[in-house]
Amino acid sequence: MKRSSLFFFGLVLLSQIGYLVFAPVQAHEALQYSFRLGMRIAPIFAIVYLVMVFFDYVVDANYIKRHVGKTSGLKGAVIAAVFGILSSGPIYVWYPLLAELQKKGMKTGHIAIFLYNRAIKLPLLPLFISYFGIMYAIAVFVSVFLASLLNGYLVEQLMKVKL
Amino acid sequence: MRNMDYVRLQQSGFRSLRSLVHFLPVLIAVILLLGMLQSVMDENLYRQFFVFSGSLQTVSGALFGSLLAGNPITSYVIGNELLLSGITLAGVTAFLVSWVTVGVVQLPAEGQSLGLRFALIRATVSFIFAIVIGAIVSVGVGLV
Numbered sequence: 002m003k004r005s006s007l008f009f010f011g012l013v014l015l016s017q018i019g020y021l022v023f024a025p026v027q028a029h030e031a032l033q034y035s036f037r038l039g040m041r042i043a044p045i046f047a048i049v050y051l052v053m054v055f056f057d058y059v060v061d062a063n064y065i066k067r068h069v070g071k072t073s074g075l076k077g078a079v080i081a082a083v084f085g086i087l088s089s090g091p092i093y094v095w096y097p098l099l100a101e102l103q104k105k106g107m108k109t110g111h112i113a114i115f116l117y118n119r120a121i122k123l124p125l126l127p128l129f130i131s132y133f134g135i136m137y138a139i140a141v142f143v144s145v146f147l148a149s150l151l152n153g154y155l156v157e158q159l160m161k162v163k164l
Numbered sequence: 165m166r167n168m169d170y171v172r173l174q175q176s177g178f179r180s181l182r183s184l185v186h187f188l189p190v191l192i193a194v195i196l197l198l199g200m201l202q203s204v205m206d207e208n209l210y211r212q213f214f215v216f217s218g219s220l221q222t223v224s225g226a227l228f229g230s231l232l233a234g235n236p237i238t239s240y241v242i243g244n245e246l247l248l249s250g251i252t253l254a255g256v257t258a259f260l261v262s263w264v265t266v267g268v269v270q271l272p273a274e275g276q277s278l279g280l281r282f283a284l285i286r287a288t289v290s291f292i293f294a295i296v297i298g299a300i301v302s303v304g305v306g307l308v
Contacts, residue, residue, distance in 0.1 A: 005275075006189055006190045006276045007189060009189075009193050014193070014196070020200060028203070030203045031202065031203035034199040034203065038195050042195075050184055053180035053184070054173070057180055093191060093194055097183045097186075100278055103278060113289075116286065117293075120261060120264040132241075133247075137305055140301045140304050145261060152286075156289055160285060
């Protein structure tokens, strides 16, 4: 476990304790929200765990490299985009899986494409349309999809720049 | 063969569990942070964030959305309220896009799993793209 992670955890924990001391009512509301959020994401976390076990057991590094690795090109980008769109739950539950895929050779740019396409939430599309209209929804989601490909390319290139 | 497969499956299970356990403190911290953020945000604060007018609201929108996180449905509700209160479509679009693509709150978690350099570069590029998408979409929708 990284020291920086423990430091961050400790910092947030201290903030929460301070919040409880100086603003107990709001802090209590905050904890209730966090608890409800934790309960909501627990099943998704379990699904992510099963997907991780599947990928570790079934999918080897060569498969990852072939389909979403450095030489996968546009095909790999589209695969990453589609899986990003299909993934559900908060973004942070997917980080451990993406870290494993990264170790197995998934292209950095494709990871960025996966994360960016999480902005397209198909199950929430009817709700989005009811708030903002269908033309706006189409404009936003098409823009996000196209931007994700450029986003992935730029992130990949910027990661190569030596500081 | 069946025994070897079971052993491999068990090893996969342990490896994956270890990855998740390493990630757990950061995940808990992000959840606590989201709770604290949620408790201090109210309607008046949303509108006050958009102090600039015109095209600069795109930057405000992207900044505001980047700092917040949570269920996207919340961003739709807030976005709709912002539109009704007179915030530009470009500003609201940048807000909606940055809410799900940037996420300052989860940066530590992303940095821990995927590398801090990747997390910072991706967040910066995504922030700029939220502004660009906000501008493009509002012009495009205006033309239709």
